[in-house]
Every structure is written in structure tokens, then in C-alpha cells.
Amino acid sequence: MTTSSVSAIAVAVLRRCRDTLTPAMQAAVARLDRASYEQASYHLGWTELDGSPGNGGGKAVRPALALLSAEAAGASSATGLPGAVAVELEHNFSLLHDDLMDGDTERRHRRTVWAQWGAPSAILTGDALFALAVEVLLEAESLHAAAAAWLVTDTTRELIRGQAEDIEFERRSDVGVDECLSMAAGKTGALLAASAEIGAVLAGACPALTTALRTFGAELGAAFQLVDDLLGIWGDPAVTGKPVLSDLRSRKKSLPVTYAVHHGGAAGRELASWLAGAGGNEEPDLRRAAALVESGGGRDWAAAEARRRMTLAEKALAGVEIAEVTRTELVALGRYLTDREF
Amino acid sequence: MTTSSVSAIAVAVLRRCRDTLTPAMQAAVARLDRASYEQASYHLGWTELDGSPGNGGGKAVRPALALLSAEAAGASSATGLPGAVAVELEHNFSLLHDDLMDGDTERRHRRTVWAQWGAPSAILTGDALFALAVEVLLEAESLHAAAAAWLVTDTTRELIRGQAEDIEFERRSDVGVDECLSMAAGKTGALLAASAEIGAVLAGACPALTTALRTFGAELGAAFQLVDDLLGIWGDPAVTGKPVLSDLRSRKKSLPVTYAVHHGGAAGRELASWLAGAGGNEEPDLRRAAALVESGGGRDWAAAEARRRMTLAEKALAGVEIAEVTRTELVALGRYLTDREF
Numbered sequence: 001m002t003t004s005s006v007s008a009i010a011v012a013v014l015r016r017c018r019d020t021l022t023p024a025m026q027a028a029v030a031r032l033d034r035a036s037y038e039q040a041s042y043h044l045g046w047t048e049l050d051g052s053p054g055n056g057g058g059k060a061v062r063p064a065l066a067l068l069s070a071e072a073a074g075a076s077s078a079t080g081l082p083g084a085v086a087v088e089l090e091h092n093f094s095l096l097h098d099d100l101m102d103g104d105t106e107r108r109h110r111r112t113v114w115a116q117w118g119a120p121s122a123i124l125t126g127d128a129l130f131a132l133a134v135e136v137l138l139e140a141e142s143l144h145a146a147a148a149a150w151l152v153t154d155t156t157r158e159l160i161r162g163q164a165e166d167i168e169f170e171r172r173s174d175v176g177v178d179e180c181l182s183m184a185a186g187k188t189g190a191l192l193a194a195s196a197e198i199g200a201v202l203a204g205a206c207p208a209l210t211t212a213l214r215t216f217g218a219e220l221g222a223a224f225q226l227v228d229d230l231l232g233i234w235g236d237p238a239v240t241g242k243p244v245l246s247d248l249r250s251r252k253k254s255l256p257v258t259y260a261v262h263h264g265g266a267a268g269r270e271l272a273s274w275l276a277g278a279g280g281n282e283e284p285d286l287r288r289a290a291a292l293v294e295s296g297g298g299r300d301w302a303a304a305e306a307r308r309r310m311t312l313a314e315k316a317l318a319g320v321e322i323a324e325v326t327r328t329e330l331v332a333l334g335r336y337l338t339d340r341e342f
Numbered sequence: 343m344t345t346s347s348v349s350a351i352a353v354a355v356l357r358r359c360r361d362t363l364t365p366a367m368q369a370a371v372a373r374l375d376r377a378s379y380e381q382a383s384y385h386l387g388w389t390e391l392d393g394s395p396g397n398g399g400g401k402a403v404r405p406a407l408a409l410l411s412a413e414a415a416g417a418s419s420a421t422g423l424p425g426a427v428a429v430e431l432e433h434n435f436s437l438l439h440d441d442l443m444d445g446d447t448e449r450r451h452r453r454t455v456w457a458q459w460g461a462p463s464a465i466l467t468g469d470a471l472f473a474l475a476v477e478v479l480l481e482a483e484s485l486h487a488a489a490a491a492w493l494v495t496d497t498t499r500e501l502i503r504g505q506a507e508d509i510e511f512e513r514r515s516d517v518g519v520d521e522c523l524s525m526a527a528g529k530t531g532a533l534l535a536a537s538a539e540i541g542a543v544l545a546g547a548c549p550a551l552t553t554a555l556r557t558f559g560a561e562l563g564a565a566f567q568l569v570d571d572l573l574g575i576w577g578d579p580a581v582t583g584k585p586v587l588s589d590l591r592s593r594k595k596s597l598p599v600t601y602a603v604h605h606g607g608a609a610g611r612e613l614a615s616w617l618a619g620a621g622g623n624e625e626p627d628l629r630r631a632a633a634l635v636e637s638g639g640g641r642d643w644a645a646a647e648a649r650r651r652m653t654l655a656e657k658a659l660a661g662v663e664i665a666e667v668t669r670t671e672l673v674a675l676g677r678y679l680t681d682r683e684f
Contacts, residue, residue: 032499033502035506097466121506123465127502131495132499135492135495135496138488138491138495139492150477153476157373157473157474160378160466160470161378163466168377
């Protein structure tokens with residue numbers, strides 16, 4: 001596939017999946033208590049603070065994976081729909097709580113729920129979205145609804161482990177690359193893995209297929225995080241929507257940074273002492289830190305590791321029987337998410 | 343039953359149920375990530391901050407109801423055990439989040455998790471306990487595990503509604519008795535209702551029995567809240583562990599207060615203006631406020647309403663077939679929880 005055809009396929013898949021998802025999401029969220037409903041509608045981009053209609057929120061990557069996952073098992077996307085709703089609710093539960101824990105007052109240039117309504121609201125509305133995610137699955141007309149619901153709760157505990165480690169790592173100066181990868185596997189990989197698996201689980205697919213889809217999602221998650229970390233340093237602010245060198249500005253121990261610290265020799269040692277508080281936070285300091293990550297091998301390693309993980313993701317799909325059109329869509333979606341410029 | 347035999351039966355039931363519960367709770371909590379495990383063990387009273395063994399936590403009323411619920415359906419308490427673990431985990435999830443939302447730094451004379459480890463820890467550990475509650479149920483060897491899990495998620499949304507209303511009511515001066523009762527039905531009643539029902543659900547009991555048990559729990563919850571509110575004003579600090587007149591000190595719009603404001607004539611109007619900020623917060627002011635609640639009819643109404651609700655609870659059990667020993671234990675437990683001095 002050429003880059004432009006990959007992109008065209010992925011954009012079409014995301015649009016189709018969003019059209020399927022939106023009415024089901026709206027029906028689910030409408031069941032929330034009044035306060036949770038108001039805040040969730042705003043958070044999801046359906047309404048603005050003044051009550052006017054919103055711009056509709058994000059790309060809904062996880063629900064798209066869930067719907068394709070059902071199709072990969074030879075079922076209709078309708079079979080995967082409760083799974084798509086559940087992973088989208090679960091994702092937004094984690095965003096509401098993470099924004100509060102991280103003290104982020106903005107998400108996509110809009111005020112976060114805790115910043116607008118206070119911490120208790122973000123806690124309660126997050127809790128409600130998680131409860132609703134499990135509820136929607138348990139009400140699904142599938143013999144495998146309980147297995148899918150178990151997947152969501154197990155995944156949530158992985159998300160929690162990843163977020164707890166992320167918070168802990170901020171206080172430590174000796175975090176290794178493996179620990180960092182394991183943290184990302186919890187924080188980013190677990191929900192993408194579950195999304196890629198859940199439709200097939202609802203369809204009652206054989207373990208070989210659900211495992212392959214799960215591996216696809218997990219490796220895609222690792223590649224996605226590596227690319228995200230590269231963009232956090234070298235991404236174009238016009239594309240990422242974040243300030244230039246943003247992850248260095250916050251001295252985030254991202255994957256390329258951690259690699260350079262541990263394997264970058266003299267550059268790594270200089271980087272480590274800058275991270276520990278030596279040196280300033282002005283743009284020349286940040287540029288110097290970025291150069292240290294690069295000369296310490298962090299940039300090349302992260303880019304190569306991202307490619308290796310995407311190859312593993314695609315290899316997982318190659319080993320099982322999936323309709324060609326669905327395999328093409330899954331691969332296109334994966335590449336679209338990880339072939340970003342950095 | 344005499345008061346002393348009620349109390350003896352209830353104490354024996356609680357002890358027996360705790361003995362059944364504890365190993366299962368420990369096995370469940372051991373599955374948590376390291377940070378959540380450490381904080382949950384402390385919160386549950388299993389360990390102290392210095393690592394020494396704790397005093398073992400609360401009475402575990404909800405798990406006792408869940409185990410009796412299975413026995414009421416003619417099943418063994420083992421059948422109800424995953425339900426008992428789940429409601430205890432769910433209860434503690436809500437305590438962790440509520441303590442943070444309410445800014446409470448102490449619970450039972452021990453520092454709360456958020457006060458000790460920070461807000462993110464309380465959020466994450468709470469989330470993990472809730473996820474685990476659902477997981478434990480979905481792994482239960484029961485054909486009705488999914489129905490029980492659904493009950494837990496639905497109940498959680500009721501808890502959230504109740505807590506959200508409680509927070510909202512603090513900012514309003516026009517909250518009516520019905521709104522207050524509905525809030526308490528969410529915050530206190532929903533989980534007691536689910537606890538009383540969940541063992542029978544796991545046992546596959548008929549709807550007549552699960553509904554009767556649910557009603558028992560819901561009415562018990564209402565009675566419990568009314569008594570709790572009476573104790574919050576007239577309780578003996580030596581018994582309640584709270585300062586004298588504590589609910590008035592915080593100007594809590596509890597049920598007796600709300601009743602007096604709306605139905606207490608001149609006393610109610612004076613009470614309303616004191617709640618709105620007129621008058622002081624010294625002990626004579628609080629004693630005067632307590633006298634206004636009493637002369638406004640709030641004390642008598644709440645006591646009568648608590649008795650009426652306990653009668654409804656017991657009546658619900660009288661209408662269905664339950665082994666006599668189990669019915670006696672349920673009734674004794676209910677009376678033990680609501681026959682407190684005020």
C-alpha cells in the first residue's frame with residue numbers, strides 16, 4: 001500500500017466506524033445521571049459549555065479497532081458495537097481521571113472537566129463512564145458478553161498499573177527502558193490490545209484469532225507510544241498542537257530520553273544531569289537536551305523500535321485467517337496511527 | 343426477639359461472615375498492582391503505615407448481607423462469597439473516592455488514603471477496587487455471574503448519583519425531604535439493597551425472592567441513614583466516635599434537619615436562617631439548632647420514619663419462603679444496625 005492509499009483507507013474506516021458508533025454512544029451516555037451526562041457530553045465534544053453543539057470529539061480509534069475486530073472474526077460490526085462503546089467509555093473514564101491526576105487544565109484546547117466543574121465531578125463522571133462500559137457489555141446480545149466485560153475490567157487494572165508507574169517514575173531518576181516499556185504497555189498498549197480483541201471475543205472467535213488480534217493491538221500500542229514520544233520532542237507544533245519540545249519542557253522521562261540516558265554514554269550522562277535539575281529550561285537548553293537524546297541514540301532507537309513493533313503487529317495478523325478487506329483495513333489503520341512525521 | 347438476643351445473633355452472624363470473607367478478600371486484593379495493594383491493605387485495616395498488622399477494619403455488614411442472601415435462597419454461603427467480596431470491594435472503592443471528594447483526612451481515627459499518599463493514589467486505588475469487584479464476580483462459578491456483575495455496575499451508578507446530589511445539595515438552600523430521601527437511597531440504600539440481593543442472584547433465585555431481599559436491603563438502608571442522621575445530632579460522642587452535635591457543626595442538611603426546615607413552622611424558619619449562615623457555630627448555637635430541629639418535629643419524624651422503614655424491611659421478608667434461621671439472622675442484623683441509641 002502506498003502512504004496515500006493507507007491514509008485514504010484509514011480515514012474511510014474511521015469515518016464509517018464513527019457513524020456506527022455515535023448513535024450507540026449517545027444512547028449509552030443518555031442513561032447517566034444528570035450531572036455525569038452533562039459533563040460527559042461536554043468532555044466527548046458533543047456540547048460546548050454554553051450548551052451549543054460541539055465539534056464531535058476525537059478520531060475514535062479504539063472503537064474502530066473493536067468494530068474491525070468483530071469483522072475479522074467474520075461477524076458483523078453490530079456484533080462488535082457494544083465492545084466499541086465499552087472501550088470508548090473506558091478510554092474516556094481514564095482521560096477524565098488522568099487529566100485530574102496530572103493537573104491538566106486543557107485537552108484539545110478545551111477546559112478539562114475537573115478544571116471546569118471541580119475534582120469531585122471528574123472523579124464521579126469518570127467512575128460512571130467505567131461502570132457504564134461494563135454495563136453496556138453485560139447487556140450485549142452475545143453468549144460471550146461476560147468474557148468481554150471481564151476483558152474491560154482486567155484492562156482497566158492494567159491502565160491503573162501503567163498510570164501508577166508513570167506517577168512513581170516522575171519521582172525516580174533510575175527508571176530503565178524495560179520499566180518504561182512496561183509502563184507504556186499498561187498505559188497505552190492494554191486498551192488498544194483489548195480494543196483489537198473485544199469484537200472477536202463478542203463474536204465467539206477461536207483463541208488463535210483473539211490472541212493474534214490482541215498481539216496486533218498491543219504491538220500497535222507500543223509503536224504508537226514510541227512515535228508519540230518522538231513527536232513530543234521533534235514534532236511540529238502545527239501538527240501536534242503542543243508547544244515545540246513539549247516533553248523536554250516538562251522533563252518527561254519518555255522512551256527516547258530513557259534510552260539515551262542508559263545507553264548514550266557521555267551524552268546520556270549529560271542528559272541525566274540536566275533531567276535531575278542541572279541547566280535551564282529556556283529554548284536553547286531544550287534544544288541542547290534534544291541534541292543529547294539524538295546523539296545518545298534515543299531518536300534512532302525509538303524510530304527503529306517503533307518500526308519493529310509495527311512489523312510484529314502486522315506479522316501477528318498474517319498468521320491467522322481474516323478476510324482480506326478487514327486485514328487491509330486493520331493494517332492501514334495501524335500504519336496511519338504510527339506513520340506520523342517526526 | 344429481645345434486644346439482647348438480637349444483638350447476640352447479629353454479632354455472631356457478623357463474626358461468622360467475616361471469617362468466611364477475610365481469606366477471599368485477601369486473595370482478591372493480592373491481585374492488585376503493587377501500589378494499589380499497599381494502599382488497599384492499609385485502607386482495609388490489614389496493615390498500619392509502618393507495616394505492622396492492623397486492627398482488621400470494619401464490621402463488614404454488606405458482605406454479611408450478601409452471604410445471608412445466598413443462604414436465604416437455599417444455597418451455601420460459598421455461593422454468595424464472590425458477591426460478598428464484590429460488595430465489600432465496591433463499598434471501599436466508594437469510601438476511597440468519597441473521602442477525597444469530601445476532603446476528609448481521617449476515617450476511624452486513621453489517616454485517609456488520599457491524605458497519606460495523595461489524591462492520584464486514592465483515585466487509582468479506588469478505580470482498581472471497583473474493577474476488581476466486577477472481575478471477581480465474572481470469575482464466579484455461577485451461571486448468574488454476569489447478572490450479579492451487572493447489579494454491581496448498576497449499583498455503582500446509583501452510588502454516583504447519590505454522591506453527586508449530596509455535593510449539589512450542599513450548595514442549595516431549598517432541598518426538600520423527598521430529594522434528600524432519594525439522595526440517601528442512592529448513597530446508602532443502593533449498595534445495601536444490592537448486598538441483600540446479590541447472593542440470591544448468584545444462587546439463581548426466583549425474582550420474587552430477589553425482589554423481596556432487595557426491598558429488605560433498600561428499606562434497611564433508609565432506616566440506617568435516618569438513624570445515622572439522628573446520631574449525627576444527638577449521638578453520644580463516646581459511642582459514635584464523632585464530636586458532639588457533629589452534623590450541625592458542619593451545617594449538614596441531614597434528613598431530620600430538612601424535615602424541620604420544611605415542616606417545622608417558626609422553628610423551621612429560624613433553623614433555615616441559621617443554616618444559611620445567620621448565628622454562630624459555638625456549642626450554645628449548636629444546642630439551639632438541635633432544639634429547633636426537635637421542636638420543628640425533625641427528631642420525632644426521623645425516629646418514626648426509621649421504625650416505619652424497618653417494619654417495611656421485615657414485611658418484605660415475611661412475604662417469601664426463607665429458612666427460619668436465615669430470616670431470623672437477617673432481621674437481627676437489620677435491627678442491630680438500626681436500633682442504636684439516639
